[in-house]
């Protein structure tokens with residue numbers, strides 16, 4: 001029997017076709033670890049996250065989170081928090097409500113919940129923004145609201161799709177540190193899509209490299225950075241591989 005305590009996420013022989021693209025994932029992610037999801041543009045990184053979050057359903061196969069079969073559950077029923085490129089914020093609701101809905105879908109909030117929302121906005125550098133609407137924010141600010149929502153939700157799985165893409169270098173460094181802190185507090189199982197080897201180096205325990213709809217490499221970070229023999233990985237690492245090579 002599978003050790004449910006150590007299984008964060010499992011995709012069992014999952015097949016999916018989108019347009020003329022076929023995807024196959026058969027892989028697991030250990031509970032409490034941060035895995036960087038990397039690979040060429042269009043390889044299927046977002047699709048992998050969409051399968052875990054429930055925005056895409058497999059044609060066949062099974063998806064488990066913390067030992068529970070979630071294959072047929074809607075996104076809202078899955079124990080996951082999301083920080084996606086389009087942030088999934090409700091444009092007609094203020095930031096307090098957008099974050100509050102992440103805690104309780106009917107907004108039945110305790111005084112502690114209300115404080116947690118304001119604290120989370122402060123932690124992402126948006127103190128006092130409770131009544132602002134998403135449309136009045138920049139892309140980077142909306143991204144930070146998505147982070148604030150993840151901070152208050154405390155779900156066992158956190159999925160991030162290029163979460164630093166819209167941030168300038170200073171903010172980006174602050175958000176990376178925030179993610180490190182958030183993970184230390186929650187020990188969530190984290191999948192983070194990134195195009196930047198520095199994110200892999202700073203954040204990841206493990207790396208999964210997706211190529212043309214399937215898993216090319218899945219390994220711990222140290223082994224990944226030593227995968228000099230795999231051309232696609234070398235392409236991804238680029239100059240980063242060069243600077244890391246020992247003399």
Ligand SMILES: Nc1ncnc2c1ncn2[C@@H]1O[C@H](COP(=O)(O)OP(=O)(O)OP(=O)(O)O)[C@@H](O)[C@H]1O
Pocket residue numbers: 018019020021039040041042043044045046047048
């Ligand atoms: N609903 C859809 N219908 C048809 N094709 C789709 C659909 N969703 C995704 N695709 C295609 O599937 C492939 C994988 O897309 P996906 O967004 O997972 O790639 P990605 O690795 O995240 O890319 P990027 O790094 O550019 O964001 C792409 O070729 C994309 O055009």
